[in-house]
Amino acid sequence: MGILTLSQPLLRGVMQRLRKIVARYKHLPLFLATITILVVPACHSDTSQLKQNQTYLATTRIVNHALGEVEIPVSPHRVVVLHDHLLACVMELGFKPIGSTYNVYGEDNQYFRGIPSEWTDSIAKVGVNDQPSLEAVLDLAPDLILGRDLGNSVNEMYYKQLSAIAPTVIVKDSEGYLSQSKYIAEILGRSDIAEKLQIEYEDRIQNLRQQLAENLSNITISVISSVGGGNFVTFSANDIYDQIFNEIGLRRPPIQQNQKEIRLVHSIETLHEHDADVVFVRNFGESPDKFLSFLKQPLVLQLRAAQNNRVYEVHWLGGNYLVANRIIDDLYKYLVHKD
Known part of the structure; x- marks a missing residue:
């Protein structure tokens, strides 16, 4: 096939037509840039929202406890404990709750039985064991509450009130005391530490x-x-x-x-x-x-x-x-x- 050649008059006609097209659409680059600026963030916003929704779904999980099932945070940060024996289980995992109930015992009014006093510094007291002050718990704004299985109707009454404040897990009195520690470790996402212990x-x-x-x-x-x-x-x-x-x-x-x-x-x-x-x-x-x-x-x-x-x-x-x-x-x- 030979090379296409254009005569001078024909070439001038083509060039004039091209200049008219460019003049007519001289704002096209700006238009395309504007569309790009508007569309790309919108797409990014939709993608970010999707990621946020996926993240939200991934931050909670369903666990079984003494009163059924409950949705809790995967990684709780603000935990309130409603018995000092449960408190020891929590703290030996390297987790410091924001609040706990206590049991006054002994002549020197020890609050948290069997737990070194230096461990409990800055932990807010929210009432005596199994009888928490709901106002004190509410003030702490917990994202998880751990309670003990009382084995009676009081359980359900307190559970409803506590669940209105934050997701609440009622820990069963297991046959083996150390099994209770393992269960709490699973709830707090620290099973690796419990396994080491x-x-x-x-x-x-x-x-x-x-x-x-x-x-x-x-x-x-x-x-x-x-x-x-x-x-x-x-x-x-x-x-x-x-x-x-x-x-x-x-x-x-x-x-x-x-x-x-x-x-x-x-x-x-x-x-x-x-x-x-x-x-x-x-x-x-x-x-x-x-x-x-x-x-x-x-x-x-x-x-x-x-x-x-x-x-x-x-x-x-x-x-x-x-x-x-x-x-x-x-x-x-x-x-x-x-x-």
Whole structure:
């Protein structure tokens, strides 16, 4: 095919027509630029809105709890806890709530049982355990509330009121105390920390079992709680220290091992039924002088454990890894090292 050539007159005609087209549409570049400015942000706005909607959907999830299902934040930041035992479970995960209920106990009015005081600095008090001040909770503007399963009609009443403030999870009283800690870790999105705590706990149990191996069949452990007035209390075999004893292989006196009631108050005259090679006496906040007066009662001094200087004061209160490690520390101290 040959190259197309144009005569001079024809070429001039084409050029004139092109100049007319350009003159007619001289604002076309500006028009196209304007359309671009208007359309592109609009598209970007729609895309941003879609992303925001997707983000919103991804920031909540449905969880099961004692009263059914509830939608909660994936990553809660402002948490209020309605029992100090749950508070310990939360804080051992490295999470500091903005508020918690408390339980005044002992002669020095300790508020959060079994929790180091430095941990609870700046945590607002929102009423006593299981009886929160709704106004105080509302003032904190939480994005999640953790409550304890009371096992009665009060649950539903409080749940409705609390749910009007923020998503509320009622934590079941599980068979294993450490299972409760794992559940709370799932709610707070910190299961990795709970898994690490569980591994450390299992390692400590295994090491302690190995060190006590030769003595496990020859030793009995009794646990009583001083409550003043010459009486003492025992708890059912489902308490956290019983779970630890069972995992290690430690035995308790039959009267304690077979106890079905959650809590029993005993007269000091029956103390001999709770004698063992080692007796741990839990102090529920009594002053040192008052607690010592309990230990110096004649019926206490007559115990076989007392005559062998193996009655020990302990502070085992709560049900979480913090308390579990405290119990293991004491078992090392008094059974392995025998301080």
